[in-house]
Amino acid sequence: MERLAADGGKPVRTEAFPVWPVTGEEEERLVLEVVRSGKWGGSGTRIKLPELEEKFAAMHGAKHAVTLVNGTLGLTVALQAAGVGPGDEVIMPPYTFIATASSALLFGAVPVFADVEPDSMNLDADRLEEVITPRTKAVVAVHLAGAPANMDKITAIARKHGLAVIEDAAQAVGASWDGRPAGSLGDLASFSFQLGKNVTSGEGGIILGSDDKRMDAVWSLVNVGRIKQGGWYQHERIGWNLRMTEFQAAVLLGQLSRFEEQFQKRERNARRLTELLNGIEGIRVLPRDPRVTRHAYHLFLFGLQPELEERIGKADFIAKVQAEGIPVHPGYVSLNRNKAVRAAVTRLTGQEREVTCPVSERFSDRLGMWLHQNVLLAGDSDMQDIAEAVRKVAEWARAR
Numbered sequence: 001m002e003r004l005a006a007d008g009g010k011p012v013r014t015e016a017f018p019v020w021p022v023t024g025e026e027e028e029r030l031v032l033e034v035v036r037s038g039k040w041g042g043s044g045t046r047i048k049l050p051e052l053e054e055k056f057a058a059m060h061g062a063k064h065a066v067t068l069v070n071g072t073l074g075l076t077v078a079l080q081a082a083g084v085g086p087g088d089e090v091i092m093p094p095y096t097f098i099a100t101a102s103s104a105l106l107f108g109a110v111p112v113f114a115d116v117e118p119d120s121m122n123l124d125a126d127r128l129e130e131v132i133t134p135r136t137k138a139v140v141a142v143h144l145a146g147a148p149a150n151m152d153k154i155t156a157i158a159r160k161h162g163l164a165v166i167e168d169a170a171q172a173v174g175a176s177w178d179g180r181p182a183g184s185l186g187d188l189a190s191f192s193f194q195l196g197k198n199v200t201s202g203e204g205g206i207i208l209g210s211d212d213k214r215m216d217a218v219w220s221l222v223n224v225g226r227i228k229q230g231g232w233y234q235h236e237r238i239g240w241n242l243r244m245t246e247f248q249a250a251v252l253l254g255q256l257s258r259f260e261e262q263f264q265k266r267e268r269n270a271r272r273l274t275e276l277l278n279g280i281e282g283i284r285v286l287p288r289d290p291r292v293t294r295h296a297y298h299l300f301l302f303g304l305q306p307e308l309e310e311r312i313g314k315a316d317f318i319a320k321v322q323a324e325g326i327p328v329h330p331g332y333v334s335l336n337r338n339k340a341v342r343a344a345v346t347r348l349t350g351q352e353r354e355v356t357c358p359v360s361e362r363f364s365d366r367l368g369m370w371l372h373q374n375v376l377l378a379g380d381s382d383m384q385d386i387a388e389a390v391r392k393v394a395e396w397a398r399a400r
């Protein structure tokens with residue numbers, strides 16, 4: 001059946017965008033090596049995991065790395081290693097994946113939302129002090145879309161109040177702020193290797209940090225409460241078994257072999273797409289802070305200008321652009337309004353907290369949308385298709 005655009009005519013585009021994950025001989029060779037070695041992980045000899053941990057730490061200017069099962073529990077472990085306990089409050093932005101909040105709620109810590117900056121949708125440092133209380137223990141800065149949050153301001157305020165700073169760098173492999181890599185900007189950082197992420201092993205995560213004591217705690221929490229130089233049945237705290245397997249490390253080393261090339265391609269296409277989309281009346285690409293010296297472009301964020309939104313509405317606009325063959329996505333629901341998060345906070349605090357985050361809510365409800373990183377692995381003419389589809393729908397809406 002022929003696909004039709006929303007106006008009943010021919011869609012701008014019918015070909016698919018690049019398939020993700022991209023894989024190749026490197027992954028196959030390394031995984032086969034692990035299979036044949038019998039050293040698959042668990043409590044056995046580590047063969048690929050140390051290489052991955054060293055490489056990833058060096059790439060991000062961190063002294064230590066601990067691999068683990070996923071980015072959600074990476075945040076949980078980072079929070080606990082930073083001294084956050086049940087009942088403590090953790091400040092975070094609301095425009096993020098639910099894991100940022102659930103990682104705290106899963107052990108009884110309370111997420112407190114501070115609104116985001118309208119330009120980056122990252123945590124707004126100017127909103128931080130309003131929500132700090134005697135129970136606040138940490139700030140989680142999400143590097144949304146692959147653009148680091150303003151870590152100069154966030155860490156300065158956190159230091160002043162004695163709070164730990166955790167980077168949720170799930171989307172920010174290879175990114176940097178003012179020349180300093182994500183993963184070295186706070187006290188601890190958590191990355192994700194879930195299937196959609198820019199470097200993937202299906203599932204997986206890694207925690208980076210440069211403080212020996214904190215990273216020993218991370219290691220211990222991931223390794224059933226053991227301590228590094230201790231005996232096998234010497235458990236000094238209650239920890240999980242969250243270890244990554246050697247198969248995942250093999251895949252990830254393969255992924256890293258083509259990472260920089262893909263990174264550059266995403267940057268190039270994002271720059272081009274920014275130019276093209278900003279030339280369309282009613283469309284706004286979120287501006288890139290000049291201090292984002294490397295942007296990972298896990299997501300390409302853009303949105304409607306309010307005048308255009310009033311004419312068409314976000315849902316209708318997205319449906320029409322999708323009908324033109326472009327996989328545009330409506331983005332997150334602002335977490336301060338997520339029912340499960342709110343219910344969990346109420347259960348923990350005994351209070352119904354009414355939190356409004358107007359910037360996040362407006363972007364989520366009315367203006368914002370994104371393209372996923374795999375779209376940015378296409379060619380220049382594909383960026384032109386995207387812009388043409390967006391232009392077609394925007395012009396249709398304006399002429400109405």
Ligand SMILES: *Cc1c(COP(=O)(O)O)cnc(C)c1O
Nearest residue numbers: 070071072097099170192193194
């Ligand atoms: C993917 C993601 C996570 C969670 O990672 P998982 O590996 O899927 O558990 C956390 N925070 C953000 C911002 C993410 O994008």
